[in-house]
Amino acid sequence: MSLNKIESAYQGxxxxxxxxxxxxxxxxxxxVLKMQSEDGRAFKKWQWNDLREEDAPSGYFRISNDSDNPLxxxxxxxxxxxxxIRHAAPALEKKQQLKRSGRTKIIALSxxxxxxxxxxxxxxxxxxxxxxxxxxxLSWEARLGELIEPQIAEVFKVKPLNAYICRSPNGDAAVAxxxxxxxxxxxxxxxxxxxxxxxxxxxxxxxxxGTIYLMQGLITAAKSSEGVAGVLAHEMGHxxxxxxxxxxxxxxxxxxxxxxxxxxxxxSTVVIFAGEALxxxxxxxxxxxxxxxxxxxxxxxxxxxxxxxxxxxxxxxxNSDKKERNLFSSHPLTRERIEHLRDKVDHNQNQAVLTKQExxxxxxxxxx
Amino acid sequence: MEKIxxxxxxxxxxxxxxxxxxxxxxxxxxxxxxxxxxxxxTLGLYRFWFVSDLRRFFWSRTLVDDSPLEYTGRGLELxxxxxxxxxxxxxxxxxxxxxxxxxxxxxxxxxxxYFILLTFLGQYALYRARRYRLNRTVWRGLRLHLxxxxxxxxxxxxxxxxxxxxxxxxxxxxxxxxxxxxxVNNTWYGNLQLHSTAxxxxxxxxYLLIWAVLIFPILVFSAIGLxxxxxxxxxxxxxxSSLQDSGMNGAIGLYFSTAPFxxxxxxxxxxxxxMRTYFSRINAKTASLKAEFSTGxxxxxxxxxxxxxxxxxxxxxxxxxxxxxxxxxxxxxxxxQDPAFLAVVGGIAYIxxxxxxxxxxxxIYHFGxxxxxxxxxxxxxxxxxxxxxxGAKDPVSGVSEGYADALxxxxxFEIGL
Numbered sequence: 008m009s010l011n012k013i014e015s016a017y018q019g020x021x022x023x024x025x026x027x028x029x030x031x032x033x034x035x036x037x038x039v040l041k042m043q044s045e046d047g048r049a050f051k052k053w054q055w056n057d058l059r060e061e062d063a064p065s066g067y068f069r070i071s072n073d074s075d076n077p078l079x080x081x082x083x084x085x086x087x088x089x090x091x092i093r094h095a096a097p098a099l100e101k102k103q104q105l106k107r108s109g110r111t112k113i114i115a116l117s118x119x120x121x122x123x124x125x126x127x128x129x130x131x132x133x134x135x136x137x138x139x140x141x142x143x144x145l146s147w148e149a150r151l152g153e154l155i156e157p158q159i160a161e162v163f164k165v166k167p168l169n170a171y172i173c174r175s176p177n178g179d180a181a182v183a184x185x186x187x188x189x190x191x192x193x194x195x196x197x198x199x200x201x202x203x204x205x206x207x208x209x210x211x212x213x214x215x216x217g218t219i220y221l222m223q224g225l226i227t228a229a230k231s232s233e234g235v236a237g238v239l240a241h242e243m244g245h246x247x248x249x250x251x252x253x254x255x256x257x258x259x260x261x262x263x264x265x266x267x268x269x270x271x272x273x274x275s276t277v278v279i280f281a282g283e284a285l286x287x288x289x290x291x292x293x294x295x296x297x298x299x300x301x302x303x304x305x306x307x308x309x310x311x312x313x314x315x316x317x318x319x320x321x322x323x324x325x326n327s328d329k330k331e332r333n334l335f336s337s338h339p340l341t342r343e344r345i346e347h348l349r350d351k352v353d354h355n356q357n358q359a360v361l362t363k364q365e366x367x368x369x370x371x372x373x374x375x
Numbered sequence: 376m377e378k379i380x381x382x383x384x385x386x387x388x389x390x391x392x393x394x395x396x397x398x399x400x401x402x403x404x405x406x407x408x409x410x411x412x413x414x415x416x417t418l419g420l421y422r423f424w425f426v427s428d429l430r431r432f433f434w435s436r437t438l439v440d441d442s443p444l445e446y447t448g449r450g451l452e453l454x455x456x457x458x459x460x461x462x463x464x465x466x467x468x469x470x471x472x473x474x475x476x477x478x479x480x481x482x483x484x485x486x487x488x489y490f491i492l493l494t495f496l497g498q499y500a501l502y503r504a505r506r507y508r509l510n511r512t513v514w515r516g517l518r519l520h521l522x523x524x525x526x527x528x529x530x531x532x533x534x535x536x537x538x539x540x541x542x543x544x545x546x547x548x549x550x551x552x553x554x555x556x557x558x559v560n561n562t563w564y565g566n567l568q569l570h571s572t573a574x575x576x577x578x579x580x581x582y583l584l585i586w587a588v589l590i591f592p593i594l595v596f597s598a599i600g601l602x603x604x605x606x607x608x609x610x611x612x613x614x615x616s617s618l619q620d621s622g623m624n625g626a627i628g629l630y631f632s633t634a635p636f637x638x639x640x641x642x643x644x645x646x647x648x649x650m651r652t653y654f655s656r657i658n659a660k661t662a663s664l665k666a667e668f669s670t671g672x673x674x675x676x677x678x679x680x681x682x683x684x685x686x687x688x689x690x691x692x693x694x695x696x697x698x699x700x701x702x703x704x705x706x707x708x709x710x711x712q713d714p715a716f717l718a719v720v721g722g723i724a725y726i727x728x729x730x731x732x733x734x735x736x737x738x739i740y741h742f743g744x745x746x747x748x749x750x751x752x753x754x755x756x757x758x759x760x761x762x763x764x765x766g767a768k769d770p771v772s773g774v775s776e777g778y779a780d781a782l783x784x785x786x787x788f789e790i791g792l
Contacts, residue, residue: 020442022516027565027763029442029515062435064397064443078516078765082442110413113424113450117417 016043017088021051024078034083036091042081053081058096060103068092070099128261133293136257140249145196148252152216159214163206173203173223178372181365182221185232188360189240191308193301195247201239205373209322211238213245215252223373229319232361232369236309237302237316244301250294296347303351310358317348392440392760394752396745399436400738406432407737411730422780423457424450429737430508437749439514440757448511448773456507456773457780464778467492494536499529500778502558507775509562517765523561531557544590548575548582555653565763569659577652581645588637592630647673650748660759668751676743684735691731695724 021030021042032042032050040058042051053072061080063069068089069082083089093099156168165171182201190199197217207224214220219242221235229235245251306313361369410425427450434446502525509519535550552573559571647670654666699720703711710716754760 024516025765027515027517062431064436080516117420
């Protein structure tokens, strides 16, 4: 269809963008798109190059003009006129394309954003958490410990906690001796308070504020006091680097960023939870490694062999192989970690931590 | 299409304008399927562009007096607004987190304070999001806009919330009507201010019925419980308390097994009454809006959405079951029994289900309501609207809606006005 053959006039509605009044216009197409009001007065001349298509329902056509008021519109339903405008206006699609915003571009940008956020989550946040942890006042950490203790009791079903804390004069003395010997010259932000808990679990952990829980199951599983001493040294490592604060800062930062990313989307909680668990596990491996290093240094200073500790770790590994080890495990006692420990062991150490009687007293601390 | 006849003859215009919403479910479903898929791929970041596309679709298919609405918002605008809102809200979140570390008591009170603050900020954010949406709405070359301070609105809303809680929900119709008037009275089309005469009596009937079904029994139970407790404490032997207990338990059981369903059945009615009366209470100068759709149409949309959603859920469940059974045969048992494998499979199934639900809720529910409510609308005595000229307001930035998204207020997925 060539332009100069078309002489016809078409009807349309013009809105000037300044008032709600609709102006009925007669449109003729030539070098420019010409609008005349009904009484024949020349009304508007729009250059073809400036015309932009705007959103419209089907059967309907609406254009704006880049050089006119941004809200000025010409609307028509005339099929012939629509065809002519589509042929004659070279940049008609420009605005629509801009509105569609290039989906590939958005996907590429999102991919870049996701990669950079993941980088922040994996490298940035742990780094920030490590730097923030020493800045958190000690009194805050101590209070946080008090806050968390009842919750721990809840999780391990040891309520009321006091009834599950094992004490005996000789046992307490043995624990205190072990702690003193293993701590040696190490400087800790908190005086470690060690509590033996009546619980079958083979585990130990450090709470914020320097409290260390030794589960009875761990002591029972240990062949000698040196193994327990190694685990205790490991937990002191957590106290030393204030890992609980690091972990809290790191995990809240991580879930904060993940929840921001997903925002309003329904179902995001599940993704956040899964992401948390996956990324959290990777991070805790590093934390455990550095606590291991601290433990080895302590044992070496006390001239205690680390073999028993490794043996004790191995028993964890055996029973965790069956059910506990999975994608979400936060305490991965992998071969890699044991081998890492092996490399650092000084084989010339053989100092005993407790005497036979003291070790017996510790093992029987939960007996009434 | 026969509705678009503005130019062709019909010189004598009727004393009212009609609103016409064009059908387009197939286009809408392909738009939403693509959008939801892109949201999954981009971990949700595509939502800003998706909701902009949806609004452009809804708006442009809605013709008022044969002239379609236009949505001029852009996804990028919303995205940048969201980023800015996040930066502004970040210190607040960090500060509250720091406070909660100081002591257990502060932690508990700061949680409550955080909840109250979020409710407050949420109302602020929703008002600003409305400002953005109205500002990006153009009809006949003129913008709509929302005046008034969002803080003031948030304070007003909080006051009404508190009063509603104190009165055990009875003040809510007054709260709802008052907030509706506040929103509408601040809404402008160009230099034409809208006005609402919404009254509590408009919605009190369905509201009281829902209240009587859902809240009143709880009041009765608590009163009886309190009475038994006081009696029991003073004169233990006086009451055949075992009898009391069994009757009470039966009533409570009945309540919890039936009330949610009755509430669910009554809710569309309430929703329909709210929309119908509130829309019909809007006027501007001599012009007034009427939305006389029947409640049955709203039920139709609800039932259709519920049916399609359950059907889709069943089909997905069946498909998932078949795939999973297939996987257990092909894959070694060690992998199948691994909790990680189950978690990944469950996660994928969940995401697929959510995605499908999104598509159904947009194409059937949201568009259905928009379609029936829109098509029932009339503007009576519209002549004064023709005289409207542009207001002096500048365009509002995308940050306005960013707050609602950053606060997870659901404003991000508000398709309607």
